[in-house]
Amino acid sequence: MVGFWGKQQYCFLVLASFFVISFLGSQQARAFDDLRGFIDFLDQKGELVTVEKAVSSKHEAATVQMKILKEMDKAVLFTDVDGQGRKMLGNIYISRKMIAYMFDVKPQELVKKVTSFKNAQRLPVKAVDAAPCQEVVHEKLSDLREIMSIPWNYEKDANYYITAGIVVTKDPDTGKVNSSICRMMYREGRHLNIFFAPMQHNWMIFNKYKVLKQDMPVAIIIGADPYMMFASESGIPYEENEFEYAGTMKGEPIEVVHCKTVDHYVPANAEFILEGAVSWQETGLEGPMGENQRIYGPQGELPVITISCVTHRKDPIYQNILPGTVEEQSLLAVPMEARVLQMLRNVSSRVVNINLLPNFMNCVIQVDDYPPVQRGLGKNLLLSALSEPWIKYAVVVNKDVDIDDPNEVNWAISTRADLAEDLLVVERIWGFVMDPSRKSKEDPVTKMGIDATVDPYERERCLKTDVCNYGTCDLMKYVR
Numbered sequence: 292m293v294g295f296w297g298k299q300q301y302c303f304l305v306l307a308s309f310f311v312i313s314f315l316g317s318q319q320a321r322a323f324d325d326l327r328g329f330i331d332f333l334d335q336k337g338e339l340v341t342v343e344k345a346v347s348s349k350h351e352a353a354t355v356q357m358k359i360l361k362e363m364d365k366a367v368l369f370t371d372v373d374g375q376g377r378k379m380l381g382n383i384y385i386s387r388k389m390i391a392y393m394f395d396v397k398p399q400e401l402v403k404k405v406t407s408f409k410n411a412q413r414l415p416v417k418a419v420d421a422a423p424c425q426e427v428v429h430e431k432l433s434d435l436r437e438i439m440s441i442p443w444n445y446e447k448d449a450n451y452y453i454t455a456g457i458v459v460t461k462d463p464d465t466g467k468v469n470s471s472i473c474r475m476m477y478r479e480g481r482h483l484n485i486f487f488a489p490m491q492h493n494w495m496i497f498n499k500y501k502v503l504k505q506d507m508p509v510a511i512i513i514g515a516d517p518y519m520m521f522a523s524e525s526g527i528p529y530e531e532n533e534f535e536y537a538g539t540m541k542g543e544p545i546e547v548v549h550c551k552t553v554d555h556y557v558p559a560n561a562e563f564i565l566e567g568a569v570s571w572q573e574t575g576l577e578g579p580m581g582e583n584q585r586i587y588g589p590q591g592e593l594p595v596i597t598i599s600c601v602t603h604r605k606d607p608i609y610q611n612i613l614p615g616t617v618e619e620q621s622l623l624a625v626p627m628e629a630r631v632l633q634m635l636r637n638v639s640s641r642v643v644n645i646n647l648l649p650n651f652m653n654c655v656i657q658v659d660d661y662p663p664v665q666r667g668l669g670k671n672l673l674l675s676a677l678s679e680p681w682i683k684y685a686v687v688v689n690k691d692v693d694i695d696d697p698n699e700v701n702w703a704i705s706t707r708a709d710l711a712e713d714l715l716v717v718e719r720i721w722g723f724v725m726d727p728s729r730k731s732k733e734d735p736v737t738k739m740g741i742d743a744t745v746d747p748y749e750r751e752r753c754l755k756t757d758v759c760n761y762g763t764c765d766l767m768k769y770v771r
């Protein structure tokens with residue numbers, strides 16, 4: 292008898308552990324080792340188009356990339372750029388959905404997931420001696436474009452542009468490492484121009500080198516794994532390190548290797564690494580360039596980088612982001628949503644959700660009903676959202692408005708906002724440094740907020756129309 296029960300208990304235990312292990316397995320976040328792993332995944336999901344026909348890096352690749360984005364809403368992998376069998380990737384972060392794949396969550400759970408990393412333990416990098424990103428080394432290079440097909444994207448761009456390069460720098464005082472995307476224009480030979488937007492961390496670090504009258508060593512990562520890419524655009528505090536933050540998001544340390552000619556570590560599994568130095572004094576004419584506001588930024592003098600070495604994987608994949616498209620906006624908006632949502636929830640727990648897409652400069656805030664003693668809360672939320680420099684206008688709506696649908700938001704503004712009292716104009720405060728509406732680079736920005744909510748006791752006045760049982764109605768029963 293005892294033996295019989297013992298066997299049953301044993302079987303039960305084995306089965307139970309099997310289910311627990313499978314359950315835990317399914318709970319574990321999916322982690323991609325490198326960009327190639329992410330590309331394979333997107334391909335299997337049907338999110339990627341492969342273009343085998345040869346395309347020119349001058350205009351043609353960008354035109355095809357834009358068409359695939361606008362008409363197919365997909366990522367693209369070119370396998371023959373410039374007739375040299377070079378690979379180029381585009382459009383892989385074009386939506387909340389694409390970024391959500393990285394974390395194995397649904398798009399609507401993404402902001403919560405990103406918020407969960409804020410206080411999670413950071414994972415120090417793991418240094419390795421040999422790395423895929425150094426499989427091929429070019430120390431004696433004469434022209435960058437002989438090695439890689441940097442594309443010429445927009446018609447009136449001044450030249451070929453690197454738009455998805457993560458620039459790694461080091462604070463000369465503290466040794467703190469910073470990494471974020473900066474655009475770089477190909478000049479000729481081994482030379483690029485670089486744009487450091489004012490107040491960004493790389494700009495702050497470069498200014499320290501200028502004071503010291505020293506060139507700034509840099510490493511440029513092209514084709515980083517998705518966690519490193521997302522970390523570089525996360526706007527984490529200066530004291531933090533994007534490599535360690537990427538490790539936290541990935542769930543394991545980022546493997547790094549030391550560069551060949553500069554004192555920097557770079558992700559071992561990246562596709563390309565460009566090593567070099569930004570001159571503290573030499574500048575060159577850059578631009579115009581199609582920027583993130585979908586206008587051509589003007590010409591100006593920008594610092595010059597001299598590349599000392601290029602390393603890459605075998606059969607490397609170059610990555611191109613078309614500036615001003617939803618790919619750039621998504622990379623900037625998603626981490627910003629997590630930051631702004633937290634800021635708004637500090638003002639009121641009634642905030643349900645926010646949406647900064649498709650343009651990260653406009654913010655829609657969804658708020659639950661609040662008691663009469665909090666009347667005016669909509670404006671507090673607007674002021675808080677507008678204090679984020681990049682946000683130019685914000686709208687607050689009730690919970691019955693779908694904040695992912697611009698038509699719904701417009702409907703709320705048209706029907707619920709009494710603009711004589713619900714419109715807030717905040718004149719001339721610190722705004723987005725690249726806002727093209729400013730007359731000069733130093734000008735502050737005027738911002739706008741609209742409270743398009745209606746108090747619960749007034750809701751009858753502007754109740755949204757709806758048919759009965761729309762959600763449960765099965766059309767297949769009615770149409771063939």
Ligand SMILES: Cc1cc2nc3c(=O)[nH]c(=O)nc-3n(C[C@H](O)[C@H](O)[C@H](O)COP(=O)(O)O)c2cc1C
Pocket residue numbers: 454455469470471472473474475486487488489490491492493523524525526527612614619622623
């Ligand atoms: C496609 C793309 C291009 C960008 N180009 C630039 C640029 O040229 N210069 C710049 O300073 N920031 C640029 N940014 C924004 C920064 O990378 C981003 O704000 C980053 O979070 C800054 O981080 P940091 O302040 O820690 O360096 C770009 C972002 C994206 C997604």
